[in-house]
Amino acid sequence: MALIAFGLIAAVVILSAMFVIVARNPVHSVLWLILAFFSSAGLLVLIGAEFLAMLLVVVYVGAVAVLFLFVVMMLDVDFVELKQGTLRYWPFALLVGIIFLGELALVWAASGQLTFDSYDPSPGAATNAEAIGGVMYTQYLLLFQLAGVILLVAMIGAIVLTLRHRPHVKRQDVGHQTARRRGDAYELKDPTPGQGI
Amino acid sequence: MSNAIESLGSLWGPLLVLGQIGLFTLVLLLSIAFLLLLDRKIWAGVMMRKGPNVVGPFGLLQSFADFGKFLLKEIVIPAGANKFVFLFAPILTCTLAFTAWAAIPVAPGTETGTTWVISNLNVGVLYLFAISSLGVYGIIMGGWASNSKYPFLGALRSAAQMVSYEVSIGFVIVTVVLMVGSMNLADIVNNQAGGMQNWHAFSFQNFPLIIVMLPMFVIFFISALAETNRPPFDLPEAESELVAGYQVEYGSTPYLLFMLGEYLNIVLMCAMMTILFLGGWHGPIALGPEATANLPPLLLSLAGLFWFMFKILFFFFLFAMVKAIVPRYRYDQLMRLGWKIFLPTSLAAVLVVAGYVTYFGVQS
Numbered sequence: 184m185a186l187i188a189f190g191l192i193a194a195v196v197i198l199s200a201m202f203v204i205v206a207r208n209p210v211h212s213v214l215w216l217i218l219a220f221f222s223s224a225g226l227l228v229l230i231g232a233e234f235l236a237m238l239l240v241v242v243y244v245g246a247v248a249v250l251f252l253f254v255v256m257m258l259d260v261d262f263v264e265l266k267q268g269t270l271r272y273w274p275f276a277l278l279v280g281i282i283f284l285g286e287l288a289l290v291w292a293a294s295g296q297l298t299f300d301s302y303d304p305s306p307g308a309a310t311n312a313e314a315i316g317g318v319m320y321t322q323y324l325l326l327f328q329l330a331g332v333i334l335l336v337a338m339i340g341a342i343v344l345t346l347r348h349r350p351h352v353k354r355q356d357v358g359h360q361t362a363r364r365r366g367d368a369y370e371l372k373d374p375t376p377g378q379g380i
Numbered sequence: 381m382s383n384a385i386e387s388l389g390s391l392w393g394p395l396l397v398l399g400q401i402g403l404f405t406l407v408l409l410l411s412i413a414f415l416l417l418l419d420r421k422i423w424a425g426v427m428m429r430k431g432p433n434v435v436g437p438f439g440l441l442q443s444f445a446d447f448g449k450f451l452l453k454e455i456v457i458p459a460g461a462n463k464f465v466f467l468f469a470p471i472l473t474c475t476l477a478f479t480a481w482a483a484i485p486v487a488p489g490t491e492t493g494t495t496w497v498i499s500n501l502n503v504g505v506l507y508l509f510a511i512s513s514l515g516v517y518g519i520i521m522g523g524w525a526s527n528s529k530y531p532f533l534g535a536l537r538s539a540a541q542m543v544s545y546e547v548s549i550g551f552v553i554v555t556v557v558l559m560v561g562s563m564n565l566a567d568i569v570n571n572q573a574g575g576m577q578n579w580h581a582f583s584f585q586n587f588p589l590i591i592v593m594l595p596m597f598v599i600f601f602i603s604a605l606a607e608t609n610r611p612p613f614d615l616p617e618a619e620s621e622l623v624a625g626y627q628v629e630y631g632s633t634p635y636l637l638f639m640l641g642e643y644l645n646i647v648l649m650c651a652m653m654t655i656l657f658l659g660g661w662h663g664p665i666a667l668g669p670e671a672t673a674n675l676p677p678l679l680l681s682l683a684g685l686f687w688f689m690f691k692i693l694f695f696f697f698l699f700a701m702v703k704a705i706v707p708r709y710r711y712d713q714l715m716r717l718g719w720k721i722f723l724p725t726s727l728a729a730v731l732v733v734a735g736y737v738t739y740f741g742v743q744s
Contacts, residue, residue, distance in 0.1 A: 210524060214465070217517070237506035241550075245513030249520070249543060253536070256524055310502050312563065355712055 185229060192225040209255045217248045234312040400498045404481055412643050413443035419643075419700045426704035453632035458526060461629065465525035470630065470637035473518030477644035480511040484651050485566045487661050487684035490677040495566045496685070504565035505553055508652060509546075512607065515645055516542040519609075522638070523626035534625025537615050537711065544718040545606040551726035552600045555592070555733045556580055556656045569660030576664040581657040589736060592729045597657045599722050601698070604649040606718065608642065610699055612706040613714055650695035654688060661688040 199218040206212045220243045227236035306314055319327050417432060417439065424431030432439035457463055483504045485497035501507050516539050523535020557563055559580060560571045568580075577584040581597040584590065606613040617625030627638050654660055661684030672680060709717070 208462075210462075211465075214521070233501065233503050234506070237503050237510050240510035241506065241513055245510060245516075245546070246543065249516055249539060252517075252520055253539060256520075256532075257536075312503065357713065357716060 189226070189229055192222050192229065196222040196226065209258075210252070213248065213252045213255050216251070217244055220244045220248060232311050234310065234315060397498060401482075404498065405478060408478070408481060408644065408647070409640075412640060412647065413447070414440075415647065415696055416443045416446075416643060418696070419703070422697065422700040423704045426701070447636070450632055450636035455632050455634060456629075458528065458629045460527040462525040462527065465521050466629075467634060469518050469522035469525060470634040470641070472521065473515065473641035474637040474644070476511055476514050476518065477641040477648065480508055480648050481644075481651075483507045483565060484648070484655070485569060485660065486688050487681045490681055495569075496681065497566065500564065500566055503563045505557060505563045505568070505656075508565075508648070509550060509553060512645065512648065513542075513546050515607075515641075518638070518641065519626050522630065526626070526629040528629055530623045531626045531628045534617060534622045534628070537622075538609060538626060541609070541613065541615060541714060541718075542607055544715060545603045545722070548599060548718065548722035548726045549603045549607060551723070551730050552596045552603070553656065554730050555596050555726070558730070558733045558737050559583070559586070559589070559593075561737075565655055565660075569655055569662065572659040573662050573666065575662075575666040576659065579657060579659040579662075586736065586740070589733065592732050593657075596726065596729050597653075599726055600653060600657065601695075603718075603722060604653065605699070605702060606714065608646045608649055610646065611703040612709050614708065615711055615714060618708060646699055647692060647696065650692045650699070651688075653695055654691040658691050659687075661685065663687045 196219055199215045199222065202215040203212045203219065206215055220239065224236040224239045224244070227233070227239060420442075421431040421439075432442035435441045435445040455467075457466055482498045483501050485495040485500070485504075487496040489495050519538045519542075520535045523531040523533075523538070526532070556568060560568045562568065562571075572579050576582065580593055582590055583593045605611075609615075609617065615621075615625075617627065622628075627635060630638060663683065
């Protein structure tokens with residue numbers, strides 16, 4: 184049963200990953216990418232790492248891919264034109280592919296057999312959320328915090344790059360708006376005819 | 381019965397799950413039909429109209445008449461639309477809305493320690509969060525595939541809005557998870573047993589936390605309104621600005637699926653609030669083990685189911701009232717509320733609750 188499920192989901196992952204590259208429409212590419220992410224979450228569930236699977240869906244599918252889709256939809260880039268010249272890079276692509284394949288073969292040869300039987304999704308803890316937390320906040324605490332700092336720097340960088348203080352822009356100040364009372368907005372006059380205010 | 385189970389052998393498990401899924405789907409669809417009517421009736425009541433009152437007694441069959449109409453109409457696909465994505469978007473919305481219900485525990489089981497739920501996930505809360513964060517795809521895909529300006533603008537608005545409010549929803553969920561010490565939905569509900577003073581919204585057993593948890597409850601409710609694109613945050617489909625947002629080009633069955641998914645998501649949010657903050661299937665007054673010992677377990681389960689549905693109905697009533705009463709927000713106000721008020725507040729609440737939990741050791 185698990186084997187059938189694995190075969191099905193793995194096939195979906197590989198096919199959708201292929202379609203990411205093959206699809207002519209960039210938006211379709213992103214949609215296939217989302218399918219690939221989602222199916223890989225299914226693979227993680229199959230090996231018992233349900234916490235990681237859910238995180239993958241929340242972070243990559245729910246947030247990162249949404250932004251991808253956002254950007255790709257907004258961009259007015261003619262991807263067909265971009266793809267015109269890609270064919271001349273095939274020797275380079277072939278080289279990269281061969282290197283990857285060689286590395287995979289090397290790993291496989293070095294570690295003997297890679298089997299699913301020797302795998303424990305939650306080592307030394309009740310659930311794999313606890314297992315991950317236990318490792319992340321003790322053994323790798325410094326690296327974890329470093330990752331946080333890097334993200335913070337990236338965030339601040341993005342804000343600094345995009346924040347522009349333009350003069351003469353009328354801004355909404357909600358506190359100011361709600362503090363307005365009837366008397367501030369208008370005043371009643373009773374002008375007599377022929378005199379004005 | 382037991383003979384029949386044995387003769388089915390290994391097929392029994394999958395068949396049982398299929399049966400449960402069928403039952404859930406049927407109950408949900410029927411409830412949605414009447415909840416839609418309730419929504420319209422409440423809206424009409426606030427405006428001193430009668431609301432739907434022609435089809436069936438008190439208009440009770442209105443939703444079924446609408447259903448028939450939607451099914452029989454012709455599906456119009458606009459020229460230049462991306463056909464597959466256009467038709468896939470509503471299906472995705474509807475499917476995801478149903479999928480999330482797989483992890484919702486609706487009542488205590490007849491044997492102790494069990495629950496009435498299709499799949500009792502260890503990461504139930506995260507599962508719900510993940511599935512509800514996928515809901516935005518139906519809207520973006522629908523808006524983009526329509527190949528038209530209003531739907532696209534509606535889709536962009538909706539994507540920004542849903543991503544923004546997801547963040548505060550996530551932090552609010554974290555506070556509850558910190559108090560319980562588990563992401564299992566059944567554990568979260570059982571942590572609130574023993575009367576309404578133990579519900580997370582009030583949490584009298586950890587008294588100082590009520591200052592944090594009650595506002596968190598309110599934040600979750602408001603964020604749920606924004607997440608489901610309900611008024612006063614229905615900017616993706618603000619008819620005065622965008623006609624109908626991402627669903628301008630939709631009609632007949634695809635529109636029906638969009639609407640079904642939308643209402644299913646609303647009920648799902650109501651169920652989440654019930655589970656996270658209002659004690660799930662636990663009644664407001666605990667009867668105690670002596671009183672319940674002689675009662676048949678099935679009765680207790682059904683009583684739990686009653687309370688669960690009653691609370692969902694209560695939240696749905698609130699959703700409907702908010703729709704009828706509150707005027708629509710401006711888009712910059714919406715973003716300000718999400719990022720400048722809810723996000724810092726809920727982040728501070730996570731810190732407070734985490735500190736409290738670590739210091740006093742509340743977790744079971």
